[in-house]
Amino acid sequence: MVQSLVSLCAREVVSDHSSSPYWLKWVPRELFGPLLDAAFSSCRPLAVGELAQRWPERTLRVGGRRKQGRTPPSRLCIQALLLAVVRGLSDQRCALEVLDLCGLQGEDGGMGDSMGGWSLTVALCTMVVQARAGRQKAQRKEGERERKRFSALEREKDIKRERGKWKSGKEPHGDEGSGDRERMGLLGEKEWIKGVRRRMEMERKTEGTLTAEAGSTKENERKDLGSDVLVYVRADLFVNARSWERVHVALSISGPLKLQCRYLRVEEISVSRIRTLLNLLPCHGLLGIDIRYSSLGVGGLAELLPLLSKFPALNSLRLHYCNLDFRRDHPGQEEALKDLSQGLAQLKEMRSLSLTALRLPGQLRVLLSSLPNPLEILELPYLSLSPADLAYLSCSHHVSTLQQLDLSENHLNENTLPSIRRLLSQASSTLQHLSLSGCGLNDGLLRLLLPSLGGCWALKSLALALNPLSMAGVMDLVRMAVRMPSLRQLLYPNPLEDYQPGLPDLPSSAQLLDWPLDEATDTNATSSQLNRILIETRRSDLLLTCDLLNYDKDLVD
The missing domain is CATH 3.80.10.10 (Ribonuclease Inhibitor)
Structure with a gap:
């Protein structure tokens, strides 16, 4: 493939990281794309991080490079990209709102040093959790600074008020006046000490009130954080028993990063956990689900299909070795197969169906005839x-x-x-x-x-x-x-x-x-x-x- 002059120049620019402080601030926004491509192809994770942290566009798409005949980005570059996205949340130069990583990884881990589906899913979930923790830490620091600033202002007002009371008193003449001034000075000092003690007690009460309110606001914290999502992250997720907890946490919490799924692949996951995942995913955006090596049974699949109908764009369903063994002599199988047919009938946009080793001989008509579209x-x-x-x-x-x-x-x-x-x-x-x-x-x-x-x-x-x-x-x-x-x-x-x-x-x-x-x-x-x-x-x-x-x-x- 013949490279363009822009690509050759971009590769040369990102090759020397020590010079990045000189050229990065002068790069026009239309050259960020070629520079990022060159950084990925040359495996320059530091350049990837600096470009992503101040990305000037609303959308950054990194996925789908294998389909274009390009080498998939290395693991180091992807890790640098994810870290830079988290740092860019507090960078005013970054305009990123959508990070699209769909199609980035291969089905079974890609080639060479590229990041596979499971590793990428774990890294994305970790990024979401870290971004939320960073937001909470920043909010606590901001709250602490605001509290200190308010306390300083209140202390300054109290000092001015005490000094004003002292100066406004009458000054007697002669010796008696000097004694009175000493007595007034002692009284003023005592009042000033009492005022300081009172302010300290008020500050302790204020801190106790803030601590009590922190516990009561944990329930409202999700709503507060979820109301201002800064970046939506789109990706294909790969979930198995080892990554289940991390994915569940990342999808459950709210924060500056919101995880969205295009294709969901699950392996060795129970029906209840698959149901939990489907309930956590946003209704819009899911195009396909791939279930492998999970003992669903006909009844389990019939239980999941109504949940799939809530995803309006879902057009692909893949079931591989899911223990769907239909036996007429088994009690309840006929009813479960009927429920299965009714569930498939609700998938209005289904265009792709893959069934592997499901042992349903003679039941193809029941399955395929219920689909509303060819x-x-x-x-x-x-x-x-x-x-x-x-x-x-x-x-x-x-x-x-x-x-x-x-x-x-x-x-x-x-x-x-x-x-x-x-x-x-x-x-x-x-x-x-x-x-x-x-x-x-x-x-x-x-x-x-x-x-x-x-x-x-x-x-x-x-x-x-x-x-x-x-x-x-x-x-x-x-x-x-x-x-x-x-x-x-x-x-x-x-x-x-x-x-x-x-x-x-x-x-x-x-x-x-x-x-x-x-x-x-x-x-x-x-x-x-x-x-x-x-x-x-x-x-x-x-x-x-x-x-x-x-x-x-x-x-x-």
Whole structure:
């Protein structure tokens, strides 16, 4: 990427921190953005802190850099940014009102020295608590200064009043007058001492009153602090059992920083705690919730869904390994499934639904038919879909709007193939990402499915890993792929010939994943044959890969 002259100059300026006092006060507001970008890319946390502390705009957006192909900011730079935001609360030069960190971290911690989702969430909550403590400390100091100033004024008034009384007395003549003056002086001194003692007693009473009032105003403190939020902090929050208490405190208190959430991801959290989090989050701004490894059950999910309906912008729901096991012989399951359907019907803006390993065979119609609007993203891996489920999906009101479909690890055979072909035909004009990895597609099934796959002219990425295909089947797949002009990525399976001997005739995806490749076989020869097809068809824009772990469909967006 060719850098602009402004970017090159900004990188040079932030490289020397010792010169920052000279140039920082003369920087126009339109150059703060390039300088901050240069500080992030060059890993200059001191420059990041100084720029953020006196940020001249109302909004500062740092998130989403990975989607733009940039390296995510380092942990030190993010920590410097957060500390500077807290310092900027008392800096008159800072105009910041909204700090947007959405999309900053990767799903599982990012790469290199970047800050992951859990660490960023903990750091944000700590920042909110520290900002509140700083505000309270500043208020106490200001109150103490005001009390001392008031006491000094009162003391000065009392001294002037005592002196005025002493000077206003009559002065007798002669010797008697001198004695009277001495007596008046002694009386005046005694009165002055009594006045000082009285003032000291009044000050002690005042301090006691202030201490008593401090306890009584704790209930009103939240309202007082919440009435003047200085900076709203938007971010994607990642909460698990270790960070639950800190997140709960940060969302419960009020202060100069207000935490807002765009996407909420929770792991290993009970239903009651998830319910508490949802009640603490602001109603506006939450776009999606991701619940993982939490034993919800059908009843627990049915309990949470009504709470999700209070978020008007919520359009994404992801449930991964949440122990949703539907059994007809279990008491109350039918009623819970009915409640689940009614709860989904209240999600008016739902566009993305991801269900992983929920064990609800034969219940796809109950779930999807209750959604009021058609989905654009539907992920159903490890769901043990039945032929009836696939038949419903191919005819549902969602199929004509689907842009992303994941049916990985759902076994396909001759009975389900007609439903899959009908589904692909209905979604051919909108479907952009399709995953059929681990579906048990052999050469014969793939040959029947290839015409339908080739008809998806909007498809950008196709994943068919862990399917038992021979080298001939993989070659047929690639020849079909090069004829799809919109396709940019193809995740193909390793041919069966590349594995060590001993595999069964139709191995499962788990066997293909664990079975070692044959070291005597040149895997580069397979890649060379496939790349030769790309060269012959002049499809240099199509990426062929069998690397399942590093495959990322979002790279084509």
